[in-house]
Amino acid sequence: MMKRLSRVLGRGSSEHPVKQAAVPTAQANGAEAKVAQTESAEPWILEERSIDSSRPLRVVVIGSGISGIISSIRLRQRINKLDLCVYEKNTDVGGTWLENRYPGCACDIPAHTYQATFEPNKEWSTFYAAAPEIHKYWKRVSEKYDCEKYIKFNHQVVGATWDSTQSKWKLQVKIADSAEIIEDQCDALVSASGALNEWKWPTIPGLHDFKGKLLHSACWDQSYDYSGKKVAVIGNGSSGIQIVPGMLPKVTHLDHYIRGRTWLSPTFAREQIDKRSSELENFSFTPEEIETFKKDHSAYQKFRKEIEKELQSVHGATIIGTPEQVGTTDLFTQNMKRRLQRKPNLVDELLPAFPPICRRLTPGPGYLEALTDDKVDVISSPIVKIVEDGVVTADGKHHPTDVIVCATGFDTTFTPRFPIVGQDSLSLTKRWEQTPENYLSLAVDGFPNYFICLGPNAALGEGNLLLLIEKEIDYITFCLSKMQRDNIRAMCVRKEAVERFTRHCDQYFSRTVFSMECRSWYKGGSSNGRIVALWPGSSLHAMKALAYPRWEDYTYEYVNDNPNGWIGDGWAEDERNKIINVDYLDDNQVDFPTAVIAKAIESVKEQVNGVAQ
Template sequence: MIRRISEIFGSISYKPTEAPSPDGWIVQERAIDQCRPLRVVVIGSGISGIISSIRLRQRIPNLDLCVYEKNPDVGGTWLENRYPGCACDIPAHTYQASFEPNKEWSTFYAAAPEIQRYWKRVAEKYGCLEHIKFEQQVIEASWNDATSKWNLLVRDLDSLRAYPDECDMLISATGALNDWKWPSIPGLHDFKGKLMHSAKWDESYDYNGQRVAVIGNGSSGIQIVPNMLPTVAHIDHYVRGRTWLAPTFARNQIDMRGAELENFLFSPEEIAIFKADHNAYQKFRKEIELELQSIHGATLLGTPEQIGSESVFAQNMKIRLRRKPELFENLLPSFPPACRRLTPGPGYLEALADDKVDVISSEIVKVDSKGIITADGVHHPTDFLVCATGFDTTFTPRFPVIGRNGVSLAQRWAKTPENYLSVAVDGFPNYFVCLGPNSALGEGSLLLLIEKEIDYFTYCIQKMQRDNIRSMCVQKEAVERFTRHCDQYFTRTVFSSNCRSWYKGGQKDGRVTALWPGSSLHAMKTFAHPRWEDYTYDYVEDNANGWIGDGWTMNEKNKVINVDYLDDDQMDFPPIACVMAE
């Protein structure tokens, strides 16, 4: 029987740190640059977990790192999702680690298996695998104020045995979109044909020649329809809401290779040029990155970019639907572009215009053993029913995370997932979240944001070592200010328009809880310089003076004295001022 953490470690309530006596001894026996050992646990080995593993080991001395991963391999969403057409919806050359460019992407929008292989190579190259424990699932985490540690309960998915662990710092890198769920449709599980969710795809199933139903026109549905179309007999595509389809990024690159080819293949010759000529590759990569980072204005209501985007998007959709022009009016949204997540959807609109596809906007009222019944009374016979209906987007933790005074994160976020800069929550010390609430992007580079979030975590851990801090916790007031800031910011963006979006928890008029309040370049500046005044601190031995140590440096204690601060490469030479002639 699995015991809960409270039974193993005991339940301890929070008591504010008492300051040492004014006449007490505060000279702590440590060198000023001595880094106390810290154990850090990262949950998840997707992109965030891999980059965390690399940067933490690179920058944090005296580190004991453990990464728990429930899957048998790294890659996160790119390992788990295997539906037809699953691919990155931004160009692959902008979806990679900044420090590890891949010059061998085979296609403009790389498919899931190729993306997973890339991140596996990155993890292997930088020695991440030796720190990852596969098929180990964290099932409970509880903060212990007496020890300033997170007490964990971990389940071995092979033996199903649960065992305890603890750490000084806990980083959640589980991602926002991996807790899939079935849609609430009466009779769904009475269906006698093949029923499948896009996030739990059975690659062994042969759907060739079958009559297929695809429910949902979010990112996965948009990718599934054109990729299944060539081999099936027919597709009924159930579209609940209208959506914009974005023009493809870096259109000039596509035009160079043929205007109809949206997800073009890179030729062996071009890949060889990229590998041999770094400057040529950088020029290509920067051109795409520049376009990706230049559209923030289109998300702000009333800007020239936003006003002009609607006609550009509409014209693009008309061209791609020219075989069935009547579909344009049925798909054209009343809300502005980017209110829902934008995707270029290579081949999607062209697939909708195919004679083998019926776009059905009538509401689904029931599923029976042989097919789907819509509100207009029509029964649609189906062999294979695909639910491309997305994930739980409430940000509720998938296991108990218990902070100070026994408050769970689920309780803390019951009304809305309030947070600080998307990475921290008051009442949960030494706990950081990768891609938490208000961290996704409606435009720009998500990989840049992930890297800068993780940089921020390393700054915090460095401060804990440098200042001899045992716990740091963001202030409630800082969380409230950031929440208020987000609510005000989004009122002047397209994201607050009347559209149903996972950005707003699947609601039309809900709070925008998924998106960062700004561009990815804005996020880069935000995370560059932490506001230490927004946190409260508890110190080792309750001694706020402990950081200054006992008068020694580590090198002196180790009898290694150097004066390399006089070396030219260590010297900060000021520029020589030019004296203006009178």
Template structure:
């Protein structure tokens, strides 16, 4: 099995299971399988931080505990009847998620304090098998890799049915797994929670100017301008491309703002009679330099194996936005048209002027809406001091 290609028809109940990988997928799979199987061999190559649950303060207020929080039917009915209560809950959780950017900055007081909080949280949840903390607690700071709350994961590791194995896998045969310490462990179902290709190599050929493919352009390092475009590929805009992810905050905001940005570009092309627009090489280069300088002062550059760095321990950070999600909203709010170069229809820079007519005039749909009081920007009365 692979976490991304699961055979739903296979009945794993009562089977001997091995789960390879303790990233975000493996952390979810282990506690999910545990109730139905007699044993799980969990192969964990790297140490990992298991963070406290997100929105923990709001969850604690609701009195359901951090690790087993679910919306009850009563909660849902309350939110249906009281929309303001739902909005308050959403905003309180969002505010908490948007207030932790400091944990990603090396040496920041929030980063140092959260590391202690994370460690205590893991020790508490591993209380039934305290010896496991020495095998799991990393030397690198939290958020170097993806933050993973993993409800139920640490508790599952303390179950007698789970065997945590940190020795390297050297061979897999038809009966089981052989590790570097010479042990062979039989298995019926091997679950590969081993990650994904994060090289940003396109799954199909995308050719830019002079026949250069995007795969060739990004062979050394995937470079972009604000995560949405790259030089040499006119009219090509990207969603969730290189340097678009977030180590904390709200990724949905970045996605929405990026799409708004692209929409503004399309509007400009329609409005200004532009055939093609392409970000300038120097703008891409400046953004790359900015990213490298920014990440040098963050926990993401610490020595840990992370998909943020293409699965390496000390490579360039190519997956993350260089800042918070609130920062991305500000940056993407107003396009810098000077960072692009343009090709105009018929090479006519003034083609946007048209022929002196408006479209409404040509189609006999003339309006004088500008006289509507609702459209008039009346001056506001001044407050005169007495």
């Protein structure tokens, strides 16, 4: 009985071949000629690895908010031989939705568009979900995908330095409530700490001389009961717009101090609100609706896609001179007049001179309606100082109050919260001293193997931010996979690629409403500064731009300084382990060109129909 060929020849050996410089015996004119063995002068570039083996990578993610949770899931899903660690300064996951718990704190876009694409939630209780419910959702996602196994809570990264000799990031990590600093290192560092997480008190004279209760929207004292108090809310940005209606039911009086005018947008899915006869731009889903969503996936998908489509249809209104942009002022004006009809005199006091969408867009459920309440006074005279018992404004008036709430936002400069030092001892703070230049919002020249989620130029003036976050993380996984596949120890975006993207952003924004004169965190809190926060396009545009990395925009350093190392030593990994896999012949693996046949049939039909006509 004949032995199978594979048994005679073997299925491969795990032993690496011996390096040889000798040239085998040759036949010349029928005579055997010995060719002298000579040591090759060429460097040995045959890397002793399988072509499809994955180089082990240690990756550290900073932060376990939304970006950190999704990073943990996708990295473990797509990166082989991954050693993952997530450092989180807080005691739990959730980031923004763990830290921000002021009254009225909620998502300012519909909840069904503020979730992971791969983890739909059919049980949102309200159209604009509140912070506790959003945190509960992301906590559930984290637990479902076992993210917390890789998270070290109460650990805050306080320093990161690139070691060029080892191609490693050297990290200093502080353990909470102690002076202990531990050292760590990784091959790649992912910043998922977000942009708006460094809050600050406003620079108002006498602020800390106030003898009543002083609160900040980003550091809310949930144990404090403000019921029956006179309250002053400073600021009409996104937080202030939510705090005013959130606190109003419990207070005896509320003074709302506004530095600048702002537009409140019409809400999304207006017909959903109208059919529920809601006047506050928000509504709760009935138990019957939630049960229908849970049982009937098609009904849920129909509703979700309807909201998503409307969210993704606003981009034209951001380009100066388009029909959509020209019509927004009238549309927004009528919306605000309708909602302020109980106090129509407020319309002239609140309507801005700049066009809609120049500043962050929010429908502000309940905000304008709250301003018409008899318990609320809108004060536009600038604050001069804070005294022990209240606020003094430029018109000379003294406004007594029991509570001062500073809804004055965050540090929006993108300055790193801790020292990050890249190649040639260059700090990221110094690199971004003039402006936070970057590449596609997620990479910086001079900082190899460093990726940023929601870095400069990553926010959106309209569209779906969660989609952009997911696509950024997809992009990062592509880069890490390439490092493994091509045996790369360091990859870094080219300086010229960063400069091109910077010019691109400036040219793009020059013809958008974002460039017009209005104070905005998009410009670092200035009125006429460079736009550093926004993506140069829609979220659908970002989805396409981040779909496939342009590898030519990066430089590479290879393991053993061997650019040929990716091709390995002639073996495939399974083959080396004596596993011969031919599933490439399975029907679900074969790329059948059925579309070509379908097009050919369609072409024939068109020709026949053309002749018949």
